[in-house]
Amino acid sequence: MSEDIPKSAMDAEIDEDVDEAETSSRVDKGKGRATEEDVLEAQGEDLHVPQNEEETDPPLEHTLDNLNLGPAGENNQITAEFKALDADPAVLPFPLNSADGRRGGVTALEYSRREDRVAAGFEDSSILVWDANTRRLLHELRDIEHTDYVCALAFSPDATTLAVGYRDAVVIVWDLTTGERITTLTGHDGFVNCVVYSPDGRTLASAAVDATVKLWDTETYTERASTTDHDALVLGVLFSPDGSRILSGAADGVARLWNATDAAALREFQGHDGVIYEVAFSPDGRRLVTSSDDGTARVWSAESGDEFMRISEHSGEGIVKVANSYSAELLDTIEGGSEFASSPTLSSNGQYVAAGGEDYSLSIWNTETNRRIARLPGHRDIITRICFSPDNERVVSAADDGRVRLWQLSDLPTPPPSDDGEEAEEEGGTAEEEDKSKEEEEEEVVVEEDEQKEDRDV
Template sequence: MEDVISHEHNRTFARRIITAPDLAKWPGITLDGAGRSEDGQVFIGPTEAEAQSFKLKRLAFFDSRDPSRGRSFFASSADGKLLAASFEGNDILVWRLSDGLLVQRLHHQGHTDEVSSLSFSPIDYTLVSGSKDKAAIVWNIQDGRVLLRLEGHNGPITMVAYAPNGALIATHSVEDESVKVWNAATGECLHTFSFDEEISEFAISADNSRLCAKKEDSCLIYDLHTCTHIAMLRHHVGENFRWSISHQKDRIVTTVNPKPSEIKIWSMVTGEDLLTINPPKDLSSSVAFSPDGTEILTTCKDGTATTYDSRTGQPRRAYNLPAEANCVAYSPNGDYLAFRPMFRPLQVYDTKSAAFLAELKVSEGEGYAVEDLQFLSDNQTLLTKFDRGPLLLYNVQDVLRLQ
């Protein structure tokens, strides 16, 4: 099966062609700069100790015009068919994931400094980019046109995001300590939320009525209609404040550490404290909701991870990892969990049994720190972002075929 999968992969990516319908839809599509198929290695077994080594193909995405560029920012489209990324430059590359072809390079009348954040509209193939040049740009990625230029921040933009309904865009600048909310159709700035200290992340609720902003030790909730402050989410004791938003964008989970470690779940709309969990172990840096919102996952400093019922707080499953994990990702259907144990290869587990499935080895030359893990909407493609180097895509379905 190992050779069969490798042959299938080689055949698919060796025969990439650009058709007339491709050119009609993507005038800028090209074979140059396409995702590169390369050899990887996976260890598969009933347990980590019994795992056997197999070859596994993967796709690598980088800027072929300057492969030395390292740090990347990326976003995937809502349907999981497109990947956009920028690599320490002002160009934005967009690939079609079915065959890895580069369908667009966004740069004409674009940014004058490095791109620092990307976000796809949840309703179409419109893309917004934020940059160190203090502007955000809304792009039509099919023809490469600039649709809107959002200007008004006094410092580099550090984060951009669409609201769940696609009608609003929010932008954030650390330097001017503000989040601006814009009309995504007209580019009008609707409101500026100013803060007295640094905001590291933000999110908009599912009903598009709330802006939630994460500070170093708390979370602030604002009403987007009245622009008034609703609540502050804060633990009474503890440090290392972490948060995660449910996929339904209706609740927030926060954690603090060290002793006493504490987990809290809050309403994203009212700020109500819904549940408190006191775990018996010291928590580490990762916390996440399961895709259906029924569980939360926390990682611990001793190399374990535990899921809890998000309504009752009762523990459900435990995962025994080789080291403390600093990155986690659920597949959208909730079947798989990917972990990045510190200084160890990526590991994938079955969520129903908490059983080890595979370890995806990163070669010595790519020994950079993993900054982000993300399953795409097909539930089988795992995207890995390092602090430097290319974006790597692994097919978990190929891993299961090797079992």
């Protein structure tokens, strides 16, 4: 996640009126880190398992070119779907003759800050790395000793290595020049939910279901320090812009700030009544934001630990509210409806917000005009991850259909009006709204020029 305050200050409310038996939790679909079952397990609660369900014999399965294609009657359909997906120019290429049917859905997605690299992790523990400029597949990474799915990915600042957190409690660091494994880091007790490099690349932080954050020296790949204060799995971790501190948020509803050298506790931020899913620093590192399933995003002083404000403006489903991060004043509203169903993601400059729709399409809105600028169909299942490139010129989406799509924003067509005129109304807007004063624009946290400059400097 970008180390930028707009991403968390810009909160999104998603339709939760969905049968839990049919859809994974918001965490699973939004970030691919932990499922609701994982949160309950970490809190010592048991899941209700229906009893006395009728058992049926599994359907016969056929194999074609090493692909597990399921029931015989679906062979042709599945094969056709794979061919149709791969023929789409937006889809990044997969290895030839690979067992795509067994690769599963995309469980992690990352865009490098340099060199325009895109990495995706899958349910079968494999990782694919592409060059975003040429769309060429560079590496297929797989360790035969670790076959559980990929939970988290992090490029080093120079994009020469890739850290991967796995569900079987290890972190593997890969060399992106040779495609070879550099080392395997052990010590966590449970799946590794987050991995992130310090700005200078000398420290790697990992967080896991064991409620710890570990710091690793990237020259010797030895554990430098570990935290012990969280009481539940850690769902978000990142370094401050200057790399001197680490911020973590956990399922215990508490965020904590640590020294990035020795993991000494600096302060904690209490007040949320639910799980903290996201944390972020302001570009100058003096403020931070936490976002929780208690329906609030809170802005804190990183220096004193005081809560500056809380933002809880939601009143409907599929709505994004943009608020001033100093005054909590509501500035704008984007009503996405069913188009805002999964993985809401804000670009680093705050100009765009993207999300997956109930129809599996990807929609992108301009936050300055509140208009939807693109609707991109093609995915065959729920969009689970979205990343913008650092220059905000590209967007990458991944879904449970097992495919990764790369889009160039400058090439995106304007979405046509819908049958009911809803899109036409969305694309419209009064002259007063479009001629918003320069002073008001400068107040908006998602487009504040000073913060953008600081972010670029960082």
